Amino acid sequence: MSMTPEQATGFKTVVDRLVENVEHVILGKTHVVRLAFTAMLSQGHLLLEDFPGTGKTSLARAMAQSVQGTHSRIQFTPDLLPGDITGVSIFDQKAGVFEFHQGPIFANIVLADEINRASPKTQSALLEVMEEHHVTVDGITHPVTEPFMVIATQNPIEQAGTYRLPEAQLDRFMMKTSLGYPDHASTLRILEGSARPDARELEPVVAGDMVVKLAALARTVHVDPEINDYVSRLVEATRLAPEVRLGVSVRGALALLKASRVFAAAHGRHFVLPDDVKSLADSVFAHRLVLDPEAEFDGVTANNVIGQILIDSPVASRVGE
Incomplete structure (x- = not known):
């Protein structure tokens, strides 16, 4: 059963309210906030590569407050162990029995701060829970609470003492984006004081179970066969691009399609347009590309490659008519 126009209108209303609520805390970043909620309602995870003090923790906390959920923050350090994330069994x-003590991963929104500072073994502890939404400790499976989302951060300017995320783990993140610094007008509002309340003071917009229902509803957004063909051609183009050593995986293609469904519904439509795909391609694809070293030396970026692919890949004009 496909989403109806009335359901799409209701979906847009809820998302607009969620974005507006978070923008009481995160000023001047409407697009990034929308991307974050798109990832959440697509049941995906978000990677933020950003400088310190740009509001990453506030974003995660504000989103959790808006959906009446729980929030936790894990500061990744070289001495962090997998059990510090997932939890441990204590006798x-x-x-006369072992009791499982939950780790900070058992929250609706988990902020994994500076994820690349932990060892690969600890980073891999996130893989199962991000993909399967449960952890296994001592052979016993423990499901996390839905909705569940990981917002991980990386610092782009400090590389000493860090461990680069492997491609397999990068592929687990639906999107990668950046908050960046606020513009001049937003900075003035922050400096004037009281324009930016604490995220913990926000009133919830919807209950957590409503987020799960919205995610299920988004999966009913209509996708024209031409859109599927368009996404497939974009993925193939990333693999054939001369600047690219490793292109987008099938998981990446599915992520773009899922996110496009949510993005369309968030704009009040019950069907996906090519513009939805184009708007999200950079955020969904860029972190999945591995560029040729010579291309990187010449200053080529993944964003450049995707931008050119979007220009070179036409889509049938009848889609959305």
Whole structure:
């Protein structure tokens, strides 16, 4: 059963309210906030490569408050262990059994701060829970609470003592984007004081179970066969581009399609347009590309490659008519 126009209108209303609520805390970053909620409602995860002090923690906390959910923050350091994330089993001497003590990963929105500072073994502890939405400790599976989203951050200017995220883990993130510094007008509002309330003071917009229902509803957005063909051609183009050593995976193609469904519904439409795909291609694809070293030396970026691919890949004009 496909989404109806009335349901699309209701979907847009809820997303607009969520974005507006978060913008009481994160000023002047409407597009990034929309991307974050697109990832959430697509049941995906977000990677933020950003400078310190740009509001990454505030974004995660504000989103959790807006959906009446729980929030946790994990500061990744070289000595962080997998059990510090997932939790551990501790022997209860009185009961004579092992009790599982949940780690900070058991929250609706988890901020993994400076994820590339932890060892690869600790980074990999996130893989199962990000993909499967559960952790396994001592052979026992423990599901996380839905909705569940990981917002991970990387600092682009400090590389000493960091461990580069492997492609397999980067592929687990639906999108990668950046908050960046606020513009002049937003900075003035922040400096004037009281224009930026604490994220913990925000009133919830919807309950957590509503987010799960919206995610299910988004999967009913109509996708024309021409859109599927367009996404497939974009993916193939990333693999054939001479500047690219490793192109976008099938998981990346599915991520773009899922995100496009949510993006369309968030704009009040019950069908996906090529413009939805184009708007999200950079955020969904760029971090999945591995460029040829010579191309990188010449200053080519993944964003450049994707931009050219979008120009060179036409889509049938009848889509959305």
